[in-house]
Amino acid sequence: MAPGHASKTIFVANIPYDVSEEQLANTFAEAGPVQNVEIKFDPQTGRSKGYAFVQFWDEGTALSAVRNLQEVPVNGRNLRVELSTDEPGPRRGGRGSRGGVPGHPGGPVGGPPGGAGGGGGSGGGAPPGAGGFRPPIHEDTPPRGFDQGYPPRDPIPTVVRIDLAAVPDGTPLPPGQNPTDSISKTLAAVSPGQMQDVMASMKSLITTNPEQARQLLSSKPQLAYALFQAMLLMNIVDPSVLHRIQPLPPVAPPPAAYAPPPTQNAYPSYPPASSVPPPANYPPYPPANAVPPPSGAGYRPPPTQGYNAPPPAGYGAPPAGYSTPAPPAPVGGMSSLPPSAQQALATLPKDQQDMLLQVLQLTPDQINALDATQKASIMQLRQQFLGAAA
């Protein structure tokens, strides 16, 4: 396969503190396609440590970089470039790095527009060549067909654009269903893979085109709701954030009484890769699992960090601090709820009152017995009602 002894990674020192990874990548792209750049930061001060590791796709290019970019001036300092010796960890194939690297201080970089396009969108980019530069030591074969890595020039991330007008409005609610039910059911029918695709697409859009993302989410609240619930389901977001997000004033109950725009139910599926065409090449940052050959960049959601531990005692009761009568007596009606929750309930039709009461009075055991989708819905309902009492 490959001459497996020399390192594909070079060690770069004497980097000015204000140089960004993109800048470095740009500089080293002179030698050939760059796979990854990691400036090391002091976790305490957040400042660059002045050195970095630049990884190429092959050893030849790395050697070439060492020879050709030795002492090149960058922002007034001459870089020192060597082949890297040590590997970061026992893992050779990929380390999930970048954990907790603080933001670059004064650097021009905002951050990697990470997120591979959803489902198989692969930008067909011509492989960056070492155009015009002194040739590598060996006639190394320039990698072909790579669709990621740092482009030699043009560090500007590809902006994802979507056709907002092409996003379906959704379909009318079936009789007897409320929007949140409908969204939950729809989500339940979405495969995890699809969900990840959607998340990845949305992430790309948000990072490269926040304005359009805002427009999309504002104009399609059901999408925003579904995405958020999906994040709960995928453990991307901890349910505790629901405590902090309470922009649901008087109209607390999402159930009836509130009819959002032409709402969903079975929307065909969020425009995945088709309407999110990655125009040309791909994000500069293959965070970790960068695979050279095909476009295999997969979005990996954060490892499930179990949040399933419910508060120890009295989870079914309002948090401490409520001035509820707090009768330890068995639940029998609204009286076990905070006053404001009772008020909110009172605005609902009888049948929904009953249903909500049941939901709000489920025991932890009962909740745990439900499937993930229902669990998330119920937890949210509970937050809306019980939390609104604060």
Place this chain on the structure above:
DNA sequence: GTTGAGCGTT
């Protein structure tokens, strides 16, 4: 100013 991280477990 000079060689890199550690969640939680297949």
